[in-house]
Amino acid sequence: MMFELTLLLVAFAIFVFLALLARRGLKPALRPLEAYNQLDALVGQAVESGGRVHIALGPNSLTNEDAATTLAGLAMLELVTDSAHVSDLTPVATSGDATTWFVLGDTMLRVYRRRDLNEKFQTVMPRLVALDPITYAGGISSLMTNESIRTNIAMGSFGSELMLITESASRRGILQIVGSDRLDAQAVAYASSRYPLLGEEFYMARAYLSDTPSAIAGAATEDILRWILIALIIGGTILTSLGLVN
Amino acid sequence: MKHILPTAIAIGTALVVLFGYLIPAPELITARAVLTDWAVIAAALAVLLGVANVIIANARRVQTGAQGWFYNLLTVLAVLVMLTVGILESLGGAPAIYEQTSLTQVLFTGIVVASQAALASMLVFFMVAAAVRLLRLRPNRWSVLFLIVVIFALLSWIPLSLIRPLQGLRDWVLEVPAMAGARGILIGVALAILVFGLRVLTGVERPYRD
Numbered sequence: 001m002m003f004e005l006t007l008l009l010v011a012f013a014i015f016v017f018l019a020l021l022a023r024r025g026l027k028p029a030l031r032p033l034e035a036y037n038q039l040d041a042l043v044g045q046a047v048e049s050g051g052r053v054h055i056a057l058g059p060n061s062l063t064n065e066d067a068a069t070t071l072a073g074l075a076m077l078e079l080v081t082d083s084a085h086v087s088d089l090t091p092v093a094t095s096g097d098a099t100t101w102f103v104l105g106d107t108m109l110r111v112y113r114r115r116d117l118n119e120k121f122q123t124v125m126p127r128l129v130a131l132d133p134i135t136y137a138g139g140i141s142s143l144m145t146n147e148s149i150r151t152n153i154a155m156g157s158f159g160s161e162l163m164l165i166t167e168s169a170s171r172r173g174i175l176q177i178v179g180s181d182r183l184d185a186q187a188v189a190y191a192s193s194r195y196p197l198l199g200e201e202f203y204m205a206r207a208y209l210s211d212t213p214s215a216i217a218g219a220a221t222e223d224i225l226r227w228i229l230i231a232l233i234i235g236g237t238i239l240t241s242l243g244l245v246n
Numbered sequence: 247m248k249h250i251l252p253t254a255i256a257i258g259t260a261l262v263v264l265f266g267y268l269i270p271a272p273e274l275i276t277a278r279a280v281l282t283d284w285a286v287i288a289a290a291l292a293v294l295l296g297v298a299n300v301i302i303a304n305a306r307r308v309q310t311g312a313q314g315w316f317y318n319l320l321t322v323l324a325v326l327v328m329l330t331v332g333i334l335e336s337l338g339g340a341p342a343i344y345e346q347t348s349l350t351q352v353l354f355t356g357i358v359v360a361s362q363a364a365l366a367s368m369l370v371f372f373m374v375a376a377a378v379r380l381l382r383l384r385p386n387r388w389s390v391l392f393l394i395v396v397i398f399a400l401l402s403w404i405p406l407s408l409i410r411p412l413q414g415l416r417d418w419v420l421e422v423p424a425m426a427g428a429r430g431i432l433i434g435v436a437l438a439i440l441v442f443g444l445r446v447l448t449g450v451e452r453p454y455r456d
């Protein structure tokens with residue numbers, strides 16, 4: 001437990017320091033990510049063509065270890081709904097978990113409320129498709145056929161069943177941004193989407209899309225922690241090889 | 247107060263659960279268990295509301311005659327049939343619906359599980375098609391390497407003596423470069439989750455805010 005607590009405290013200290021710097025305007029530069037660079041253009045294409053944006057948050061829940069991934073997906077949902085609020089056809093968000101579905105509607109309603117467009121929000125915009133990952137993927141495939149989807153954004157704890165969603169979208173010429181925290185789905189995302197989000201890129205939506213100082217500080221904190229871990233791994237390997245530690 | 251109270255509840259709850267894992271104090275562990283139980287109960291209620299959402303969303307499409315309404319009608323009927331069968335069988339005692347011979351299990355195994363298996367069986371074909379499409383849309387060395395590895399992995403699993411030399415190479419690819427890359431990605435994901443959790447704990451990431 002000491003190592004976990006130490007890591008947590010170190011991460012907290014670095015994050016707070018960088019967040020304070022970012023609030024004073026000292027923001028680190030973020031490497032470009034094509035998926036986030038193109039998001040506004042993809043949403044704009046859907047809006048201008050009279051179609052819908054679909055945001056799939058996957059089968060992940062808010063009550064288990066996937067919660068952070070769910071929250072990252074909800075951050076993306078809020079940003080995309082805000083971009084697409086002018087569309088005649090309102091965006092659709094889907095989930096494969098009941099607790100996440102519950103929060104989808106609240107997230108989307110808050111965006112419309114902030115824009116004074118309460119009347120545009122419909123109770124069928126957030127949808128629970130299925131409670132099983134493969135059934136969820138199958139349900140999304142049929143939704144993309146019937147709901148005039150022009151842009152598909154899939155961000156959640158998908159597995160290899162993500163292939164069903166991306167293949168269905170590709171056949172209809174639907175542009176996609178795809179990301180997952182699971183390795184098998186990341187391989188699918190790389191193969192089937194022009195704009196995949198791999199690894200930790202998935203969690204950086206707010207840093208890239210809203211320029212929030214704390215989000216940018218979070219991205220920088222993660223980079224610093226990664227270098228610390230690299231140093232520990234290399235140092236530990238060298239020390240172990242020399243027989244200085246067990 | 248409108249903004250402070252939800253944030254205070256979120257941060258307080260998160261700290262109790264976090265310290266309940268890190269510090270083995272009986273009071274913290276009890277508090278963590280109570281909060282976790284509340285979350286499970288809320289999740290169960292959310293499932294009931296979610297089922298209602300499924301029925302309402304699909305029924306509305308049937309009512310308006312939207313494209314593909316017939317499949318929405320099938321969905322509504324399937325939900326109602328399974329609910330009715332499950333409720334009637336459970337009136338005889340809860341374990342009945344979980345027995346292999348119950349109508350609920352027969353319907354689930356015969357229709358849902360079979361459909362899932364059919365969908366999953368198509369994944370390998372879609373993956374190969376996607377790899378070929380990747381080469382056409384993004385013709386670079388990484389796409390070529392991706393396609394080569396996909397085809398190599400599929401071929402190496404064929405149980406023929408002619409293929410046996412490839413299996414050793416396959417095992418090496420899986421255990422060394424693939425594993426190294428996978429671990430790197432997973433470490434990145436873990437650090438991102440840690441930092442995201444810190445942002446929720448400090449109240450800067452507030453999915454519940456107005």
